[in-house]
Each structure stands twice: as C-alpha cells, then as structure tokens.
Amino acid sequence: MAFILPEYRTPDFTAEPFKSAPAARFEAAPKAGVAPGDYHATSIYPEYFQVAPGDWRLPRESRMDCVVVLQSDGSLTVKEFRHIAAGELVAIGRRENCEDGIFVHSGAFGQPDTLSDKFAFRTQVSRETAFSADYDELYGLLDHERNHGFILWVLGPAVSFDRDARNAFTLLVRNGYVDGLLAGNALAAHDIEGALFNTALGQDLYTKRHVPLGHYKHLDAINRIRELGSIEAAIRIGMVSGGIMDAVTRAGVPYVLAGSIRDDGPLPEVIANVYAAQDRMRDLARRATTVIAMATQLHSIATGNMIPAYRVMPDDSVRPVYFYTVDMSEFAANKLADRGSLTARSILTNAQDFVVNLERGLLGK
Structure with missing residues (x-):
C-alpha cells in the first residue's frame, strides 16, 4: 500500500479561544x-x-x-x-x-492511539519490542520521500565498520535514498580507512581479524587525505574508491562533518568551530522531511534539537517531519525524548543490521 502523509489540521481561527485572543x-x-x-x-x-x-x-x-x-x-x-x-x-x-x-499546535497531525485498558504490558520501547511494522512503514515512507521529500541521515562510525553495511548504505545513496548526511570525523575517517586498507580501526571489515600495525590504519588514512588537501581530491585521483564518502561525493549529496574535542587529525573537511558546524548542520536540518539517526548519541540529540515536528513546503502546505533513531542502547534511543524530541521513533537494533535490512527491503523487492 502506498504511503500517504497524514493531513495537517489547520486551527479554526474564527472560533474560540482565537477570536478573543490578544495580539502577540x-x-x-x-x-x-x-x-x-x-x-x-x-x-x-x-x-x-x-x-x-x-x-x-x-x-x-x-x-x-x-x-x-x-x-x-x-x-x-x-x-x-x-x-x-x-x-x-x-x-x-x-x-x-x-x-x-x-x-x-501540538495536535496538528492528530493524536496517537491510546490504550483502552488502564493496565497493559510492553507499552515502552525496549529490546523486546517488535519492529516488523516499523520497517514496513519505513520502506513506504522512504519510497515516498525519495520523490517528494529530503531524507537526512545522521551517522556514527559503526556504519562504516562492517563490509555489508558499508556496501548497503552506498547502494542507498546511489538509488536516491540519501539527500543529506551529518556525521563527525570518525565516520569519514573509518570509511576512508576501509577504502584504503579494507579495515576499520585496524580490523578487517569482514572477518574482524586484526591486521599487523592495525592501530595505525585510521591515522594513515587521515594523514594521506590531509596531504592531498581534501576527501574530494582523493576521490578524484582514484585513491579513495567505494564506500560512503565516495558515494555521497559522486552523487553530489551535501554533508557536514562536525568536529569533536576527541578527533584525530582531523580530516580537512571537518568543521572545527562548533557553532559554525551547528549552522551548517541546521542548513541541512531545515530542509529535512525525514531524519534517520544511527549509533551516534550526541549527533542524534544535536540534530533532534534542530528538527521541528512540521515542515512548511514550497506550496505552503504543512506536513510532518519524521525522525527515527536507531541504536542498540535503550538509554541512547530514549535520550532524544528526554531532550525534547517527543516525536522521535526508536528502533533498537545493531546499526549495521538495520542498514542491511533497510537496503534489502527497499532495493530487493
């Protein structure tokens, strides 16, 4: 069944309490x-x-x-x-x-279903929650958004640590399911490490075996890019081929790499000034109609703080903004709601498994 956006409920400004309200x-x-x-x-x-x-x-x-x-x-x-x-x-x-x-207007898109029973089991999202319906809804949403919205991804480095997940996300980029990317130095550094050495933090991307002097690999990757001056330059000359950064660069997908106090290097594209990074992140966040944040608690919360529950479209229609957070930790997933992102939906799973399942569900039809 095709995905249908919920209808926006415009307030009746001719009724009370609007009629008697003072000017702001x-x-x-x-x-x-x-x-x-x-x-x-x-x-x-x-x-x-x-x-x-x-x-x-x-x-x-x-x-x-x-x-x-x-x-x-x-x-x-x-x-x-x-x-x-x-x-x-x-x-x-x-x-x-x-x-x-x-x-x-907190009821703009209707209220969530409420339980008729005063007592019920499993009313909170946990690792025991069933997520099959969430995946099916997400497939429909992303197919809709590919043609009618702006899909913004917020990625932690875990997505680049696994061969199949890295390949799956690359396919999502190439097939139009990625319109913007927010991340930090680590995601790009380990993705480029994978392109250069087939490792992430010194582990083989598939077998997880440690390679000799593996602890140097991410530093060597950063150093090589710094010598060239940019990630784009490394892609242009063929030094970096395949993977997430290669895919988004070739597809012209805008991205922001926000710096951290713990960064190694960092890569040349990383924005060191936190407020400059926040402004650049918001430039993409204000365009987003669906956000998927995976395995990065701080970036997820930061993005959640920038995302309203609605978006006014160019034709002046108003639609909801969807926000999904994907993490293995219940604490990390629930933190978004604690920080005010009350409409965020959580899927508790391994980030690599999520990306692979999503790619198969969207492209393996």
Missing part, C-alpha cells in the same frame, strides 16, 4: 545575542502568532529552544539566541493557548 507582543532585544526577559521559547510543534487582529502566522522554519523575531515585512523568523541582533523584535509571552496571542 514583541519587544526589542536589548543587545546582540540577548532576548527580552519574557521571551517566548519555541517547541518542536507548529506555533502561531497573531501579528494583527485575525492574522495568525506560522513561521516557515522552526526549531526548539529558539526565539521568534518579527521582521519588517511581517514575516516571522526563528532564531538561535546567538543570532539575535540588537533591537530585533522578539515575541513575548509564555502562555501557549492564545492567552498571549500565541498558540502551540
């Missing part, structure tokens, strides 16, 4: 990077602001823990605190059901 208030930012005292902080949900009587406006792009700025043309922009300019008009008020001219 906006106050000037006292200085650059500082919001007025009673600022309104955004959530993951669609939020409407009454900028004039009867004129309720939805920001086209949002993310949690930011402020809403009223532009001179009447449009609304969601900004991180560090991007607030002195004197910009920032939305004021912390009541979310029209009392301050602000409405947080």
Whole structure:
C-alpha cells in the first residue's frame, strides 16, 4: 500500500479561544545575542502568532529552544539566541493557548492511539519490542520521500565498520535514498580507512581479524587525505574508491562533518568551530522531511534539537517531519525524548543490521 502523509489540521481561527485572543507582543532585544526577559521559547510543534487582529502566522522554519523575531515585512523568523541582533523584535509571552496571542499546535497531525485498558504490558520501547511494522512503514515512507521529500541521515562510525553495511548504505545513496548526511570525523575517517586498507580501526571489515600495525590504519588514512588537501581530491585521483564518502561525493549529496574535542587529525573537511558546524548542520536540518539517526548519541540529540515536528513546503502546505533513531542502547534511543524530541521513533537494533535490512527491503523487492 502506498504511503500517504497524514493531513495537517489547520486551527479554526474564527472560533474560540482565537477570536478573543490578544495580539502577540514583541519587544526589542536589548543587545546582540540577548532576548527580552519574557521571551517566548519555541517547541518542536507548529506555533502561531497573531501579528494583527485575525492574522495568525506560522513561521516557515522552526526549531526548539529558539526565539521568534518579527521582521519588517511581517514575516516571522526563528532564531538561535546567538543570532539575535540588537533591537530585533522578539515575541513575548509564555502562555501557549492564545492567552498571549500565541498558540502551540501540538495536535496538528492528530493524536496517537491510546490504550483502552488502564493496565497493559510492553507499552515502552525496549529490546523486546517488535519492529516488523516499523520497517514496513519505513520502506513506504522512504519510497515516498525519495520523490517528494529530503531524507537526512545522521551517522556514527559503526556504519562504516562492517563490509555489508558499508556496501548497503552506498547502494542507498546511489538509488536516491540519501539527500543529506551529518556525521563527525570518525565516520569519514573509518570509511576512508576501509577504502584504503579494507579495515576499520585496524580490523578487517569482514572477518574482524586484526591486521599487523592495525592501530595505525585510521591515522594513515587521515594523514594521506590531509596531504592531498581534501576527501574530494582523493576521490578524484582514484585513491579513495567505494564506500560512503565516495558515494555521497559522486552523487553530489551535501554533508557536514562536525568536529569533536576527541578527533584525530582531523580530516580537512571537518568543521572545527562548533557553532559554525551547528549552522551548517541546521542548513541541512531545515530542509529535512525525514531524519534517520544511527549509533551516534550526541549527533542524534544535536540534530533532534534542530528538527521541528512540521515542515512548511514550497506550496505552503504543512506536513510532518519524521525522525527515527536507531541504536542498540535503550538509554541512547530514549535520550532524544528526554531532550525534547517527543516525536522521535526508536528502533533498537545493531546499526549495521538495520542498514542491511533497510537496503534489502527497499532495493530487493
């Protein structure tokens, strides 16, 4: 059965409490990077602001823990605190059901099914949860998104540690299921190590046998790329052939490698400045309609904080944004919800197995 996006429920602004709501208030930012005292902080949900009587406006792009700025043309922009300019008009008020001219639309796409029984087993996601239906739904979603959305992947290095997983993800790239990639130095370094030496952290990609002086391999890979000046240069001359970075580069898939305090090298493309990296990540996150984050807790949480529950499309329609987190650890998967990504769906499994199963389900039909 073909995947169908759920319908967006636009509020009835002619009914209460909208009819009696005051206009939203906006106050000037006292200085650059500082919001007025009673600022309104955004959530993951669609939020409407009454900028004039009867004129309720939805920001086209949002993310949690930011402020809403009223532009001179009447449009609304969601900004991180560090991007607030002195004197910009920032939305004021912390009541979310029209009392301050602000409405947080948490039921925009309907409410999840609720249990009729007050007592039931296995209501939380765990390693005992059945995920067959989740895979089937994901196959349909990704087939839809390949033609109508933007699929953003957030990858930890584990995906590059296994031959079959690495090959499977490469096939997903080549077949249009990858529109953007967020990762760190490790994913790219070990993927390139695999291309150069058929190892990851000194282990053979298939047999897992340690090779002689294997602990040098990822450093040798980084060093060779640094000598050439870029990953792209290594691909262009044929030094790096096959694997994830080769696939995304050849397909023109945009990627961001965000630096870490623990990085080796790092590779030339790694963005060392954390806020520059965050801005580049958000450039891709604001385009995403589906996100799949695998085996990288910090990158997953960071991306989750940038992803709202909705996306306003070019034709002004509003659709949900899907967020999947894949990890072996229940703690890591549930951490996203703890940090505010309440709509994230978890699949608890080995990241390599997930990629292989996904590729077979999508391409092995």
